[in-house]
Amino acid sequence: MVILTPAEHRALERLEERERPLRRGGALIRENDRTTEMFVLRRGTMMSSVLLDDGSRQILRFLFPGDMLAVSSLVYRESPETITALTDCVVCPFERSAMASLIRDHPRLAALIMVYNQIERAALTDRLAALGRTSAKARVAAILIEMRNRLRMMDKEIGASFTLGLTQEEIGDATGLTAVHVNRMLRQLEEDGLIAREAGRVTFHNERALARAANYVDRYAGLDLSWLPSAS
Amino acid sequence: MVILTPAEHRALERLEERERPLRRGGALIRENDRTTEMFVLRRGTMMSSVLLDDGSRQILRFLFPGDMLAVSSLVYRESPETITALTDCVVCPFERSAMASLIRDHPRLAALIMVYNQIERAALTDRLAALGRTSAKARVAAILIEMRNRLRMMDKEIGASFTLGLTQEEIGDATGLTAVHVNRMLRQLEEDGLIAREAGRVTFHNERALARAANYVDRYAGLDLSWLPSAS
DNA sequence: CGAATCCTTGAGAGATGTCAAGCATGGTGG
DNA sequence: CCACCATGCTTGACATCTCTCAAGGATTCG
Incomplete structure (x- = not known):
């Protein structure tokens, strides 16, 4: 999409010099932790969430390889x-001061990070x-489509059928529903003939209708990056 | 908070060279418009929203002087x-290519724009x-507090009492409720002794309890910008 | 094999939406 | 200056959606 110069490649690689593995279920950062690190997710899927006073949780976003974590x-x-x-993951930590030098030395990468932030904002x-x-x-239909599309960006083999990798409680925390109601909605989607389920796998039977039901918009499409600074 | 160099000041002022007035109720940009412009809001308050297929509207954000518009x-x-x-507004349009040169020539401003994006993201x-x-x-309580705090950033005189400047339908579109239910919630907040209302003015009677009811977090506090590149 | 998790389903409760009507307000044209 | 109209606010009755609680079944993992 955008062709990086060798120097830009090296600068990005420097952010990913170190690796840290993380077990399924493990927390990379907890709310109110003090941290000055950021991360690039290299392998696995993660989620970011907040806890409310009453103990309920809202999942803000699911994270996939290539995503920047803890930009806040x-x-x-x-x-x-x-x-x-x-899932089991590998992340690459770097100090936020590295971001300062990256912005100074590689304006085009800085611009690309802004682009990335805007895509995330749209999502x-x-x-x-929703x-x-x-x-x-x-909302449940939207999560299914979103997860399928992001998984497919990592694995081109994925088509109408994929392993969701979320519990119904997690779907609920992402959509603002209870796990019980998520279950009922999945069953309804199944009864409507839009999806099939078995053993954690979901299959889209009528993707067009599903996308319509979900009000889905692909935020990785329709980009226009012609304004970017020229490679220096 | 951050002291800008004269050159940085000039660069920001260049973004605000031109002015465009906008009447109350007028649209600066509509969904699916093609535009390559961005704006700085100079005077007035605005909102950004999306329309759904069924005609309902979700207000994403309220905008105040100093905010960047249409970054997308x-x-x-x-x-x-x-x-x-x-309200009646004045905006300053600039081409997005101006952003490219700003990033190239003023890395510290680029970093500040990223900071700004992160604050917006947290909001x-x-x-x-919510x-x-x-x-x-x-949710209704949260909107009241948010509006008061943002208005107070423009006008230090504002205390516990302020003019909201939103219809109940707009509050509903921001909170995902119907105007009718917003009305009932305002009444309840009033009966609970948390607020008073008259002629479009809202007065906080128990701000602490209101903030607690709203799960409110001030996202303009707790900043740490010590990582920023040094002034060049 | 037992213990966690997770999933599924039903019944009833609670929160929020819908519809409808009347009231208040402010602006506008006669 | 007044009558009228559009907009927004308020309230009630009822409908619908989603939640809560509870129980049992399925699956995975040690």
Whole structure:
């Protein structure tokens, strides 16, 4: 999509020099932790979430290889969110001061990071609109499509059928529903003929109708990066 | 908070060279408009929103002087959101290519823009958690506090009493509720002794309890910008 | 094999939406 | 200056959606 210069490649690789493994279920960062590190997710899937006073949890985002984690430590002394591994993972930690030099020395990479932030922002606002204004069934359908599409970006083999890798409680925490109601909505999607399920695998039987039910928009499409600074 | 060099000041001022007035209710950008412009809001308050298939609206964010508008045109050919004036406004348009040169020539400003994006992100995730996991009453309380705090950033005179400047329908579109239910929640907050209302003015009678009811976090506090590149 | 998790289903409760009507307010044209 | 209209607010009755609680079945892991 954008061709990086060798120097830019090296700068990005320097962010990924160190590796840290993380066990399934392990927390990389907890809310209110003090940290000045950021991370690149290299392998596995993670999620970021917040806990509310009453003990309920809201999942903000699912994270996939290539995503930057804990960018908020650029700004906040204490982390506003918890970051947890959904599968065994490998992350690459780097100090936020590395971000300062990267911005100074590689303006085009700085611009690309802004682009990345905007894509993430669009995904968050889509979820916001879903929580505010769509039905439980639509929200569950949206999560299914989102997960399939992100998984497919890592593995081109994935088609209409994939392993979701989320419990119904996690789907509920992402969609603002209870696990019980998620279960009912999955069954309804099945009865509507939109999906099939077996042993943790989901199969889309009518992807078009599912996307329509979910109000789904692909935020990795429709990009226009022609304004980027030229390679220096 | 951060002291800018004269050159940095000039660079920011260049973004605000031109002015465009906007009437109350007018749209600066509509969803799916093609635009390559961005804006700085100079005067007035605005909102950004999306429309769903069924005609319902979700307000994503309220915008105040100093905010950057339409940053998504850095990324998307077509705008993912509508931006509308809540009061008479003045905006300063600039081409997104100006952003490219600003990033190249002023790394510290680029870093500050990233900081700004992260603050906005935190505000969005707070709203997300509110929509997903808090009661109608809490969401309405949260909007009241948010509006008061942002208005107070422009006008230090504002204390416990302020003019909200939103219709109950707009509060509903921001909180994912119907206007009717917003009305009932406002009444309840009043009966609980947390607020008083008259002629569009809201007065906080028990701000601490209100903030508690709303799960409110001030995202403009707790910043740590010590990592920023040094002034060059 | 036993103990956790996770999933599934039912019944009833609670929160929020829908519809409908009336009231208040402010702006506007006659 | 007044009558009228559009907009927004308020309230009640009822419908619908989602949650809560509870129980049992399935699956995985040690």
